[in-house]
Amino acid sequence: MRKDEIIEVTIESCGMEGEGVARLNGEVVFINGALIGEKIRAQVTEVKKNFSRAKVIKVIEASSHRIQPLCPIFFRCGGCDMQHVDYNYSLEVKKANIKNCIDRACKIDCVVNDVVVGGKKFGYRNKEQIPIKKVDGKAVAGFYKQNSHIFVPFVKSENKELGDCPLHDGEMQLFIDAIVAFINKEKISTYDEKSNTGLIRHIVIRRVNKTFSICIVINGTKIPSVDKLIDSLKTINIPFNLYVSQNLKMTNVILGDKLECVYGDEKIEGEALGVKFSVNPYSFLQINDEIRDKIYTQVCDELEKEDAPVVLDLYSGIGILSNVMAKHAKKVIGIEIVKEAVDDANKLAKINGNSNIENICDDVAKALPGVVKKLSNEKTFVVIDPPRKGCDDKVLQSIVEANPNRIIYISCNPATLARDLATLTNYYVIDSITPYDMFPQTKHVETVCLLTKK
Numbered sequence: 001m002r003k004d005e006i007i008e009v010t011i012e013s014c015g016m017e018g019e020g021v022a023r024l025n026g027e028v029v030f031i032n033g034a035l036i037g038e039k040i041r042a043q044v045t046e047v048k049k050n051f052s053r054a055k056v057i058k059v060i061e062a063s064s065h066r067i068q069p070l071c072p073i074f075f076r077c078g079g080c081d082m083q084h085v086d087y088n089y090s091l092e093v094k095k096a097n098i099k100n101c102i103d104r105a106c107k108i109d110c111v112v113n114d115v116v117v118g119g120k121k122f123g124y125r126n127k128e129q130i131p132i133k134k135v136d137g138k139a140v141a142g143f144y145k146q147n148s149h150i151f152v153p154f155v156k157s158e159n160k161e162l163g164d165c166p167l168h169d170g171e172m173q174l175f176i177d178a179i180v181a182f183i184n185k186e187k188i189s190t191y192d193e194k195s196n197t198g199l200i201r202h203i204v205i206r207r208v209n210k211t212f213s214i215c216i217v218i219n220g221t222k223i224p225s226v227d228k229l230i231d232s233l234k235t236i237n238i239p240f241n242l243y244v245s246q247n248l249k250m251t252n253v254i255l256g257d258k259l260e261c262v263y264g265d266e267k268i269e270g271e272a273l274g275v276k277f278s279v280n281p282y283s284f285l286q287i288n289d290e291i292r293d294k295i296y297t298q299v300c301d302e303l304e305k306e307d308a309p310v311v312l313d314l315y316s317g318i319g320i321l322s323n324v325m326a327k328h329a330k331k332v333i334g335i336e337i338v339k340e341a342v343d344d345a346n347k348l349a350k351i352n353g354n355s356n357i358e359n360i361c362d363d364v365a366k367a368l369p370g371v372v373k374k375l376s377n378e379k380t381f382v383v384i385d386p387p388r389k390g391c392d393d394k395v396l397q398s399i400v401e402a403n404p405n406r407i408i409y410i411s412c413n414p415a416t417l418a419r420d421l422a423t424l425t426n427y428y429v430i431d432s433i434t435p436y437d438m439f440p441q442t443k444h445v446e447t448v449c450l451l452t453k454k
């Protein structure tokens with residue numbers, strides 16, 4: 001295959017990222033957005049030693065699973081990958097991807113349960129990070145096209161229940177619209193990343209129960225006439241607080257180092273499964289509340305079957321899960337690398353009256369060996385919820401040394417889950433693998449894998 005060559009192929013299988021995979025004269029080509037069985041005309045965009053990539057020019061014969069995407073900019077934005085397939089099919093693709101990854105890495109024929117779904121297929125995201133740019137002299141909200149700095153403005157949604165990005169809801173959109181209208185009315189500049197000039201960079205907005213945390217990221221020290229903005233947001237009649245984050249650097253990192261609360265409380269209080277928590281714009285929270293609760297409930301159901309062991313909550317974030325687990329455990333030890341998250345986790349343990357939680361601020365790989373040594377006479381239960389890159393080898397070795405009866409691995413990346421299971425299954429058997437549709441309309445999936453000592 002040559003770059004820019006126009007090819008016609010039939011899609012044979014689905015790749016790890018949900019892309020269509022075809023072969024032409026023995027050469028493998030990955031085509032984003034193409035479905036199994038489809039005949040596709042495509043243009044080659046990249047040629048590598050062992051494979052090529054191509055983009056769809058025309059679907060010559062469409063799959064019966066292909067549907068019209070809800071979002072008018074779906075094919076240009078790239079924030080979602082699965083709006084063009086029927087929902088049940090997207091679940092089958094995710095389930096098959098998990099099975100393929102684990103079977104290949106662990107050399108087994110595993111059973112993957114059906115994907116657990118929530119009530120919302122759209123409008124489920126509790127947080128968005130939205131760049132603001134000027135288009136034809138007017139400030140507009142949008143997204144960056146996937147893996148690029150190409151700005152794609154939103155198109156107004158006709159469905160008032162959903163936002164202009166249908167992954168967030170209509171109430172979140174009211175705040176976004178009011179902020180954009182204010183920027184235009186006050187003729188405030190927007191950020192240009194090439195020249196590092198202009199004021200407004202991003203809106204980072206999050207719903208915590210019924211309150212919105214709104215953070216406007218600026219390349220400057222203050223927003224002119226911010227009181228007018230606050231007055232305008234108040235007319236929406238939904239509780240909110242407003243922060244201004246100063247980010248003066250030429251960087252892809254969205255939030256700056258300095259954060260000021262200009263309206264409402266410094267922290268927003270929330271509740272999940274009876275655990276009270278408080279967060280600021282830096283705090284990590286799972287993106288889909290309903291699926292988070294389902295996963296945490298499964299973890300607790302499993303923990304309840306044990307005889308109140310010491311729980312190691314590895315990669316514990318702000319500690320909501322630690323607190324949910326605390327009443328079924330002798331002690332919970334959370335390990336988390338971000339200091340602010342650990343500060344939050346300590347407060348959470350206090351406000352929820354859980355004196356049996358200890359939070360350690362460190363890299364799991366560094367802290368775990370010492371923790372495991374001290375627990376040599378204790379029954380342990382390990383919960384792992386790492387970032388996409390999965391666990392360091394040292395972490396897996398320390399977990400094995402802790403010798404827990406049960407391990408629960410929560411993963412947002414089937415490939416690294418499978419790699420880590422290849423090590424853990426030397427000592428543990430897989431009891432169950434359950435996918436959760438935390439991110440509908442995208443290729444992403446959360447997986448909960450239960451393991452028991454051999």
Ligand SMILES: C[S@@+](CC[C@H](N)C(=O)[O-])C[C@H]1O[C@@H](n2cnc3c(N)ncnc32)[C@H](O)[C@@H]1O
Nearest residue numbers: 284315316317336337338362363364385386387
């Ligand atoms: C997927 S989140 C899970 C958070 C938490 N379990 C929850 O459900 O909200 C992963 C967490 O791991 C933390 N983290 C990333 N690398 C780490 C490391 N090397 N050691 C400890 N924590 C780490 C991140 O800051 C993040 O809070």
